[in-house]
Amino acid sequence: MQIRLAIRDAVNRGSRKPFHWGGLKGYQQLESIAEALRRVPQDPTAAYLNRLAIQVERAVQRNRWLAEDLAQAHHWLMRIAQCLRYPPSDFPAPQIPPSGVLNSTLVRAEMEALLAQFRPDLKRHPAQRALDGAWRRLWRTWGADLLPCYDIRGLPPDNLKMEALFGQLRGHQRRISGQQSTRPLRDFGQFQVLFDAQSEEELRRELQRTSLEDYQESRRRLAQAEEPQRQLHRLHRDPATTMRRLVERHAVRRAELAQIPAILL
Numbered sequence: 704m705q706i707r708l709a710i711r712d713a714v715n716r717g718s719r720k721p722f723h724w725g726g727l728k729g730y731q732q733l734e735s736i737a738e739a740l741r742r743v744p745q746d747p748t749a750a751y752l753n754r755l756a757i758q759v760e761r762a763v764q765r766n767r768w769l770a771e772d773l774a775q776a777h778h779w780l781m782r783i784a785q786c787l788r789y790p791p792s793d794f795p796a797p798q799i800p801p802s803g804v805l806n807s808t809l810v811r812a813e814m815e816a817l818l819a820q821f822r823p824d825l826k827r828h829p830a831q832r833a834l835d836g837a838w839r840r841l842w843r844t845w846g847a848d849l850l851p852c853y854d855i856r857g858l859p860p861d862n863l864k865m866e867a868l869f870g871q872l873r874g875h876q877r878r879i880s881g882q883q884s885t886r887p888l889r890d891f892g893q894f895q896v897l898f899d900a901q902s903e904e905e906l907r908r909e910l911q912r913t914s915l916e917d918y919q920e921s922r923r924r925l926a927q928a929e930e931p932q933r934q935l936h937r938l939h940r941d942p943a944t945t946m947r948r949l950v951e952r953h954a955v956r957r958a959e960l961a962q963i964p965a966i967l968l
Contacts, residue, residue, distance in 0.1 A: 705949055709938055724777055730770040732942040737763045739946035748957050776830040786813045807850035
């Protein structure tokens, strides 16, 4: 069942992040699943997994050329981000080129050189063709608006942190008011929610009102409810190792089931 869920997750991967492409990640995950299923022996007790391996291998082979095109487009997108020193978390210290101080002039020159290097086959590579059109159009239209952050110290390249903070404040305002409107944030958005406890001792007494057994039982139920999501998280982080462990668990389970008739006799 977990292998089936892994396949379903691979072919339905979605993402909203600009540098995390669900289609490419899903194909790489499907490749890891196919590699793990190849290790399943041709045994009657594993007939279902053997049939499943044929279908997965067919899907991998059929989409290999498109995935390679998508991987190249993603590679160039990451080179664009590196040229722009974006996101800022990946560049904690300004990377100064050998030619001089980092400024808008140097970033513009690097981007123009990168554009000159990007010459994909537009007829045979649709993903790179889409990137080429969007890249050149956006740089021509909005490139000048991206460059002031390299000349003005302290100017961030985006407003994502401000958007995230405002989103958190709006969510909190909806929870405490029960209303969809967040207009009060215009007047009271600068205030923060504080603990009701007046002292650390009072807070400790409130926490101790719950018995250790009830707390552990709640933690166990929470872990059980979160296990499917954790399995997907492990699958996304390291699909090869996760799938190998699932196949190994399946082999152990088959061996246990094979011993049941002998035990009953």
